[in-house]
Amino acid sequence: xxxxxxxxxxxxxxxxxxxxxxxxxxxxxxxxxxxxxxxxxxxxxxxxxxxxxxxxxxxxxxxxxxxxxxxxxxxxxxxxxxxxxxxxxxxxxxxxxxxxxxxxxxxxxxxxxxxxxxxxxxxxxxxxxxxxxxxxxxxxxxxxxxxxxxxxxxxxxxxxxxxxxxxxxxxxxxxxxxxxxxxxxxxxxxxxxxxxxxxxxxxxxxxxxxxxxxxxxxxxxxxxxxxxxxxxxxxxxxxxxxxxxxxxxxxxxxxxxxxxxxxxxxxxxxxxxxxxxxxxxxxxxxxxxxxxxxxxxxxxxxxxxxxxxxxxxxxxxxxxxxxxxxxxxxxxxxxxxxxxxxxxxxxxxxxxxxxxxxxxxxxxxxxxxxxxxxxxxxxxxxxxxxxxxxxxxxxxxxxxxxxxxxxxxxxxxxxxxxxxxxxxxxxxxxxxxxxxxx
Amino acid sequence: xxxxxxxxxxxxxxxxxxxxxxxxxxxxxxxxxxxxxxxxxxxxxxxxxxxxxxxxxxxxxxxxxxxxxxxxxxxxxxxxxxxxxxxxxxxxxxxxxxxxxxxxxxxxxxxxxxxxxxxxxxxxxxxxxxxxxxxxxxxxxxxxxxxxxxxxxxxxxxxxxxxxxxxxxxxxxxxxxxxxxxxxxxxxxxxxxxxxxxxxxxxxxxxxxxxxxxxxxxxxxxxxxxxxxxxxxxxxxxxxxxxxxxxxxxxx
Numbered sequence: 001x002x003x004x005x006x007x008x009x010x011x012x013x014x015x016x017x018x019x020x021x022x023x024x025x026x027x028x029x030x031x032x033x034x035x036x037x038x039x040x041x042x043x044x045x046x047x048x049x050x051x052x053x054x055x056x057x058x059x060x061x062x063x064x065x066x067x068x069x070x071x072x073x074x075x076x077x078x079x080x081x082x083x084x085x086x087x088x089x090x091x092x093x094x095x096x097x098x099x100x101x102x103x104x105x106x107x108x109x110x111x112x113x114x115x116x117x118x119x120x121x122x123x124x125x126x127x128x129x130x131x132x133x134x135x136x137x138x139x140x141x142x143x144x145x146x147x148x149x150x151x152x153x154x155x156x157x158x159x160x161x162x163x164x165x166x167x168x169x170x171x172x173x174x175x176x177x178x179x180x181x182x183x184x185x186x187x188x189x190x191x192x193x194x195x196x197x198x199x200x201x202x203x204x205x206x207x208x209x210x211x212x213x214x215x216x217x218x219x220x221x222x223x224x225x226x227x228x229x230x231x232x233x234x235x236x237x238x239x240x241x242x243x244x245x246x247x248x249x250x251x252x253x254x255x256x257x258x259x260x261x262x263x264x265x266x267x268x269x270x271x272x273x274x275x276x277x278x279x280x281x282x283x284x285x286x287x288x289x290x291x292x293x294x295x296x297x298x299x300x301x302x303x304x305x306x307x308x309x310x311x312x313x314x315x316x317x318x319x320x321x322x323x324x325x326x327x328x329x330x331x332x333x334x335x336x337x338x339x340x341x342x343x344x345x346x347x348x349x350x351x352x353x354x355x356x357x358x359x360x361x362x363x364x365x366x367x368x369x370x371x372x373x374x375x376x377x378x379x380x381x382x383x384x385x386x387x388x389x390x391x392x393x394x395x396x397x398x399x400x401x402x403x404x405x406x407x408x409x410x411x412x413x414x415x416x417x418x419x420x421x422x423x424x425x426x427x428x429x430x431x432x433x434x435x436x437x438x
Numbered sequence: 439x440x441x442x443x444x445x446x447x448x449x450x451x452x453x454x455x456x457x458x459x460x461x462x463x464x465x466x467x468x469x470x471x472x473x474x475x476x477x478x479x480x481x482x483x484x485x486x487x488x489x490x491x492x493x494x495x496x497x498x499x500x501x502x503x504x505x506x507x508x509x510x511x512x513x514x515x516x517x518x519x520x521x522x523x524x525x526x527x528x529x530x531x532x533x534x535x536x537x538x539x540x541x542x543x544x545x546x547x548x549x550x551x552x553x554x555x556x557x558x559x560x561x562x563x564x565x566x567x568x569x570x571x572x573x574x575x576x577x578x579x580x581x582x583x584x585x586x587x588x589x590x591x592x593x594x595x596x597x598x599x600x601x602x603x604x605x606x607x608x609x610x611x612x613x614x615x616x617x618x619x620x621x622x623x624x625x626x627x628x629x630x631x632x633x634x635x636x637x638x639x640x641x642x643x644x645x646x647x648x649x650x651x652x653x654x655x656x657x658x659x660x661x662x663x664x665x666x667x668x669x670x671x672x673x674x675x676x677x678x679x680x681x682x683x684x685x686x687x688x689x690x
Contacts, residue, residue: 011483013483013484013485013486013487014483014484014485014486014487015484016456016484017456018451040452040453040501040504040505040508041453042453042504042535042563043538043544043545045544045547046537046538046541046543046544046547047534047537047538050677051677051681052674055646055681058643058646058681059534059537059681062455062457062533062534062579063455064455064456064457065454065455065456065457065458065459065460065461065580066456066457066460068455068457109460109463113463113485114485117487123486123487123488124479124482124485124486124487124488125485125486126474126479126486126488129471129474136471137467137471140463140465140466140467140470140471141466141467143463143464144464144465144466144467147464155637155641156580156637157464158457158458158460158461158464158580159457159579159580161637161638161641161642161643162641162642162643164642164643169641169642169643170640170641170642255552255555257555370671
């Protein structure tokens with residue numbers, strides 16, 4: 001076993017936001033093993049006080065540039081809940097398609113641009129442009145398509161314009177929706193090629209397991225992304241559910257000195273959110289094509305290897321594409337037409353949750369009788385994962401030391417682990433807190 | 439800048455959502471690969487491990503200046519780069535981060551008893567020009583991809599990039615979008631810097647001036663119009679321009 005190791009990854013690369021990994025091993029003893037989050041806090045909570053309900057999602061969308069759609073949807077759902085608004089079935093379906101678009105968009109970005117370079121042995125995607133041109137061009141083409149898919153319905157993917165309390169402010173034409181369906185079907189060759197690329201490097205995904213709790217939105221009807229209740233699955237397969245309104249009792253936020261982001265826990269010392277958590281909770285409701293892919297990859301629940309999160313993302317890309325085709329058929333078959341916004345019926349407090357690429361996201365707001373915001377709270381998936389990342393690192397370092405890996409290999413293994421979570425750090429240091437002022 | 443040698447480009451980020459960097463991945467394959475014929479990314483933490491100690495031709499800096507401890511990093515970027523571009527609203531005007539600037543209780547309100555912990559330090563959100571000299575700004579939340587490509591192209595050709603300096607209203611008229619005020623809504627397009635193509639009013643929502651004010655905003659008039667034509671309360675009309683233009687207001 002190695003006796004002395006010193007790793008200091010300052011501002012880990014190929015992740016969203018700023019995080020550090022610090023490891024100090026002296027005479028075979030781990031003296032320090034820390035996942036640090038030094039991202040500048042941004043105080044969104046102080047910003048939404050006194051703003052009109054129509055402006056709140058437009059502000060909180062800016063918490064994150066990758067999951068802007070998810071923040072907008074969670075925010076709008078929480079506001080609608082507070083205002084007694086129940087949106088139409090068509091709105092729910094269109095918003096679900098928007099949610100699929102974001103998850104696929106972000107997963108493709110993560111798989112191709114952030115994870116793949118490690119598996120191809122490159123420091124970034126750029127050296128792969130001349131050596132793996134076809135893969136890089138395909139990645140950019142698919143990324144652009146996912147962006148156009150989300151933009152057609154949401155107006156924009158980075159800070160969407162059309163998702164507002166009560167419904168959608170603008171609608172694509174029927175012909176545009178039919179064309180979207182065609183393009184989703186035509187994506188098949190690119191999906192197949194993506195699977196092939198992943199299979200070609202699948203043996204490079206590290207094997208490491210640590211049993212933990214997994215939390216995700218869950219529903220009896222579908223593989224939940226837009227709607228559902230909170231569910232966790234324990235290492236023994238036991239599942240438990242909570243209503244979204246009780247989110248604080250299963251997230252239990254706390255502050256730690258090495259992080260400007262808060263940590264969370266539920267029944268175990270930490271839990272994981274994200275694609276692997278959804279896969280472990282809701283596998284049975286995946287689209288048959290997505291299940292088929294999982295079987296090809298010999299990937300089944302419960303999976304305790306956090307590195308497999310990126311593979312779960314690939315399974316979800318297939319699910320998102322197929323499920324969107326189904327939803328488009330339903331919307332187009334039910335007499336698609338633009339609808340008026342549903343108006344507020346009351347002003348009070350409300351919660352909303354959606355599954356963003358990195359996991360379950362909660363928003364909560366209160367409004368006074370003029371519709372002005374009195375306070376809010378957001379709990380972000382990456383916050384929920386920080387504790388689990390720390391415990392994974394603590395379990396992984398001794399294994400890598402025992403395997404006689406050199407410092408460089410240990411560093412890469414740790415970096416890859418954090419990257420597998422696809423952390424969205426600027427998201428997690430938004431700083432909204434749980435307090436309402438009247 | 440010679441057209442023969444690839445121009446060295448780097449991206450850096452401070453307090454922001456990194457959405458403007460994400461927008462680069464939405465450029466589409468022909469445009470992105472085409473750009474790589476002319477520019478070389480030498481440092482870009484969000485997507486690459488590589489770093490450089492060589493001089494940088496163009497540094498794009500995303501995010502606001504919110505901590506004195508970030509000043510040295512900004513100064514270092516300035517020292518290494520020939521051209522520094524404030525990339526997106528957070529860097530150009532402090533954008534949404536400055537919404538809290540007029541309040542003094544934000545730290546206590548958010549952290550309560552932990553507010554004094556040193557690692558949670560944050561001052562007023564300022565544009566990066568408060569710390570270093572900035573050559574150009576790409577406005578907007580998010581910044582506009584077409585404008586990014588145009589500005590890069592201008593710089594590669596040795597041309598001075600022109601950033602529009604007229605209100606968003608001009609662009610609504612050009613694309614024949616019905617005015618929000620005609621639809622019983624309100625809008626900040628009258629005082630907002632154009633250049634985005636006015637997507638928000640066309641999508642059925644008001645312009646929130648994410649590109650900042652143009653150079654001659656009539657702040658008294660916009661407050662009056664928000665009240666008389668937009669139906670906003672006196673307080674909402676007064677506070678409205680804090681969302682993206684807090685650092686540009688007369689009272690900032």
